[in-house]
Amino acid sequence: xxxxxxxxxxxxxxxxxxxxxxxxxxxxxxxxxxxxxxxxxxxxxxxxxxxxxxxxxxxxxxxxxxxxxxxxxxxxxxxxxxxxxxxxxxxxxxxxxxxxxxxxxxxxxxxxxxxxxxxxxxxxxxxxxxxxxxxxxxxxxxxxxxxxxxxxxxxxxxxxxxxxxxxxxxxxxxxxxxxxxxxxxxxxxxxxxxxxxxxxxxxxxxxxxxxxxxxxxxxxxxxxxxxxxxxxxxxxxxxxxxxxxxxxxxxxxxxxxxxxxxxxxxxxxxxxxxxxxxxxxxxxxxxxxxxxxxxxxxxxxxxxxxxxxx
Ligand code: PGA
Numbered sequence: 587x588x589x590x591x592x593x594x595x596x597x598x599x600x601x602x603x604x605x606x607x608x609x610x611x612x613x614x615x616x617x618x619x620x621x622x623x624x625x626x627x628x629x630x631x632x633x634x635x636x637x638x639x640x641x642x643x644x645x646x647x648x649x650x651x652x653x654x655x656x657x658x659x660x661x662x663x664x665x666x667x668x669x670x671x672x673x674x675x676x677x678x679x680x681x682x683x684x685x686x687x688x689x690x691x692x693x694x695x696x697x698x699x700x701x702x703x704x705x706x707x708x709x710x711x712x713x714x715x716x717x718x719x720x721x722x723x724x725x726x727x728x729x730x731x732x733x734x735x736x737x738x739x740x741x742x743x744x745x746x747x748x749x750x751x752x753x754x755x756x757x758x759x760x761x762x763x764x765x766x767x768x769x770x771x772x773x774x775x776x777x778x779x780x781x782x783x784x785x786x787x788x789x790x791x792x793x794x795x796x797x798x799x800x801x802x803x804x805x806x807x808x809x810x811x812x813x814x815x816x817x818x819x820x821x822x823x824x825x826x827x828x829x830x831x832x833x834x835x836x837x838x839x840x841x842x843x844x845x846x847x848x849x850x851x852x853x854x855x856x857x858x859x860x861x862x863x864x865x866x867x868x869x870x871x872x873x874x875x876x877x878x879x880x881x882x883x884x885x886x887x888x889x890x891x892x893x894x895x896x
Pocket of ligand 1: 696697698699724725726727743744745760791794795796797798838
């Protein structure tokens with residue numbers, strides 16, 4: 587690109603357009619990106635048209651319902667990432683200069699930690715009231731995707747993959763238990779053999795869930811085929827389905843945080859359970875943690891037990 591064209595591009599494009607462009611690529615949809623940035627879908631389309639006009643080439647192509655980057659789009663995306671990373675670092679360094687008075691913490695957690703994370707954030711914000719936080723609750727697969735895209739500062743996950751690009755450390759137990767309605771014939775039995783579960787229907791989390799992965803691993807190892815009645819994308823929905831007599835399931839014991847162990851569901855005494863999982867907290871390797879993220883990391887490592895058992 588000659589210098590006149592570069593000047594023209596710099597005059598026309600805006601950081602907001604680049605932010606939108608990045609969000610569309612990450613979320614694979616204009617609608618979702620517009621929602622994330624609190625703008626309307628027509629505004630999003632118009633801004634991308636303007637950006638394409640400034641660049642002089644189309645940046646996205648639509649195949650079926652999916653939006654893909656064109657070759658020019660891929661180049662713009664690579665550089666946009668660098669620009670947005672540089673801005674995030676700038677924000678972070680300035681916030682660090684101001685100590686813990688202001689700034690932003692982005693935390694993403696798997697669904698089993700959604701009962702714990704708000705409590706931890708609540709305590710943290712009492713100590714540092716000037717900080718604003720965003721908490722994303724999602725399943726394992728989508729959390730790892732966010733991590734790959736460097737979306738958040740810190741991540742909490744049950745069973746991190748082996749990867750050279752991530753640093754995780756275990757910090758709290760996340761036991762997975764077999765749940766049944768209180769009036770189930772197995773409720774009062776002890777030492778139930780896993781094979782006995784095969785005669786009952788099961789309710790599973792969606793593909794991409796770490797809880798589902800743990801259940802599938804366990805029963806595959808025991809060569810037991812489960813009868814799956816349905817898949818549900820939320821722990822709460824599964825608890826309601828168990829209560830309604832639709833089947834059994836395996837969930838994190840933390841999902842019983844609000845009702846406690848004397849609620850409508852009972853934990854079955856099945857051999858091999860609870861599966862002993864641990865939550866791990868971590869971040870991308872090589873990412874310079876902001877002062878806020880580092881303080882939060884140390885805070886939850888030190889305080890989690892007392893937050894959980896208060
Ligand atoms: P998930 O959480 O089932 O929401 O993916 C599993 C985990 O604790 O890592």
